Amino acid sequence: MDAKTVAPITHKRTKKRRIALRALGIIIGALLVAVGLEIFLVPNNIIDGGVTGVSIMASKLTGGPLGLFLFLLNLPFLLIGYKQIGKTFAVSTLFGVVVMSVGTNYLHHVPSLTDDLLLSAVFGGIIIGIGVGLVIRAGGSLDGTEIVAILMTRKSPFSVGEMVMFFNIFILGSAGFIFGWDRAMYSL
Structure with a gap:
C-alpha cells in the first residue's frame, strides 16, 4: 500500500475517536452536574447560577420537573449559539443539555447525601x-448564560x-425572595 490509501483511513479513525472522546466528556460532565444538582443542591434549596438557577426556581414555584425547565429555558440560547458561534458548539451544547436534563429527572427521587447546608453547597x-x-x-x-x-x-471589555458573575448576581438575588436569604448566600 502506498501512503495515499492509508492516510484517509487513519484520518477517519482519528476523527471518530476524537468525536467519541468529546461525547464521553460531555456525558460524564453533564451527569456530574445532574448529580451535583439533584443529590446536593436542589434537595437543600440551594441554587446554581445562570439558566440552571432560573430552572431550579421555576421548578420550585410550579412543581414541574427540573429537567424539563433545564431543556426548555436553554433552547433559545442554543439557537443563538448555533447562529453566532457555530454548529459544532450548538450540537455539543444540545447534547450536554439533554444528558443533564435526563440525568436530573432520573436522580430527582434519590435522597440527598447530607442535610448540612455548607457540605451541600461545597x-x-x-x-x-x-x-x-x-x-x-x-x-x-450546559447553560445559556x-x-x-x-x-x-x-x-x-469584560x-x-x-x-456570568454579573448575570448570577441578579439570579441569586432573585433566589433570596424564593428560598430565603440564607439559602441565596449558600448558593454564592
Whole structure:
C-alpha cells in the first residue's frame, strides 16, 4: 500500500475517536452536574447560577420537573449559539443539555447525601464545577448564560467569567425572595 490509501483511513479513525472522546466528556460532565444538582443542591434549596438557577426556581414555584425547565429555558440560547458561534458548539451544547436534563429527572427521587447546608453547597459546587469544566473542555456548554456571555465579550471589555458573575448576581438575588436569604448566600 502506498501512503495515499492509508492516510484517509487513519484520518477517519482519528476523527471518530476524537468525536467519541468529546461525547464521553460531555456525558460524564453533564451527569456530574445532574448529580451535583439533584443529590446536593436542589434537595437543600440551594441554587446554581445562570439558566440552571432560573430552572431550579421555576421548578420550585410550579412543581414541574427540573429537567424539563433545564431543556426548555436553554433552547433559545442554543439557537443563538448555533447562529453566532457555530454548529459544532450548538450540537455539543444540545447534547450536554439533554444528558443533564435526563440525568436530573432520573436522580430527582434519590435522597440527598447530607442535610448540612455548607457540605451541600461545597460538594455540590465542586461536583458541578468539575462537570461544567469537562463539558467546556469537550467543546460544549450546559447553560445559556455562558453563550450570552461569550457573545457579549466580543463587544465588551469584560471577560466571560465577569459577565456570568454579573448575570448570577441578579439570579441569586432573585433566589433570596424564593428560598430565603440564607439559602441565596449558600448558593454564592
